[in-house]
Amino acid sequence: MNWKDRCRAAAAEIHLADAILIGAGAGIGVDSGLPDFRGNEGFWKAYPPFKKAGMSFTDVANPNSFISNPRLAWGFYGHRYRLYSSTAPHRGFGILRKWADHKPKGYFIFTSNVDGHFQTSGFDANKVVECHGSIHHWQCSICCNEKISAMSDFQIDVDESTLLADEPIPRCPGCQEVARPNILMFGDSQWIETRTNDQVLRYNQWQRDVRPSKMAIIEIGAGNAVPTVRWECETVKQYEDGTLIRINPRDDDVPQDGIAIKANALDAILEIDKYL
Numbered sequence: 625m626n627w628k629d630r631c632r633a634a635a636a637e638i639h640l641a642d643a644i645l646i647g648a649g650a651g652i653g654v655d656s657g658l659p660d661f662r663g664n665e666g667f668w669k670a671y672p673p674f675k676k677a678g679m680s681f682t683d684v685a686n687p688n689s690f691i692s693n694p695r696l697a698w699g700f701y702g703h704r705y706r707l708y709s710s711t712a713p714h715r716g717f718g719i720l721r722k723w724a725d726h727k728p729k730g731y732f733i734f735t736s737n738v739d740g741h742f743q744t745s746g747f748d749a750n751k752v753v754e755c756h757g758s759i760h761h762w763q764c765s766i767c768c769n770e771k772i773s774a775m776s777d778f779q780i781d782v783d784e785s786t787l788l789a790d791e792p793i794p795r796c797p798g799c800q801e802v803a804r805p806n807i808l809m810f811g812d813s814q815w816i817e818t819r820t821n822d823q824v825l826r827y828n829q830w831q832r833d834v835r836p837s838k839m840a841i842i843e844i845g846a847g848n849a850v851p852t853v854r855w856e857c858e859t860v861k862q863y864e865d866g867t868l869i870r871i872n873p874r875d876d877d878v879p880q881d882g883i884a885i886k887a888n889a890l891d892a893i894l895e896i897d898k899y900l
Contacts, residue, residue, distance in 0.1 A: 648742070657711055673787045
């Protein structure tokens with residue numbers, strides 16, 4: 625079957641499903657104009673000053689950078705915060721919500737994205753797991769307390785030519801140490817997980833509540849480089865009566881009985897929607 629035939633098959637499974645799990649990685653945001661940081665070349669294309677400095681994504685997206693070079697760390701995350709806040713999610717999000725809202729046993733979102741675009745698109749915030757945290761929240765970099773607060777507390781100005789944040793950089797009002805986004809970074813032992821853990825508790829309860837049911841597991845733009853979402857979708861497939869639909873232009877290999885759609889997120893969603 626070609627990819628359009630596979631979209632027709634996916635539509636049939638979604639139509640029959642009582643519940644929908646949407647798993648999403650960075651690839652779903654590419655059609656909105658967001659970078660996916662696929663390898664250092666992708667990172668450097670989005671952030672040329674870091675290529676000039678010889679810094680990789682893992683060098684910058686690291687909790688130690690908030691200690692060693694907080695203006696650089698906040699330059700990167702401040703820029704991302706503004707980018708994600710100002711970018712409108714593509715229309716595929718609204719189509720996914722339409723499918724999900726019509727299911728008698730509802731839906732849940734499991735995403736590694738930190739941009740908050742599912743909530744922006746009208747999905748219920750109580751039905752979203754952000755397994756790597758959120759750019760819209762911050763915490764203390766030395767964990768002087770367990771508090772997680774809204775990023776809108778801060779005014780973050782970034783020099784576009786250097787990608788360095790202007791002073792004053794965000795600081796924890798409790799101890800005056802540098803604040804940081806509540807995002808799971810590389811080599812991160814300081815990430816405060818309480819917000820995400822609360823999301824996971826609601827997600828686990830939903831899975832118990834929907835059994836027994838037929839579930840459509842729609843995984844979009846989740847690659848092998850950071851496979852958290854892929855693993856979750858494959859694990860759910862093992863325990864639920866349903867079909868794994870994997871939409872990915874590159875990493876489209878799928879376990880037996882799954883439906884692999886080798887296409888970009890928006891193209892696949894629009895094609896599937898023709899049959900629903």
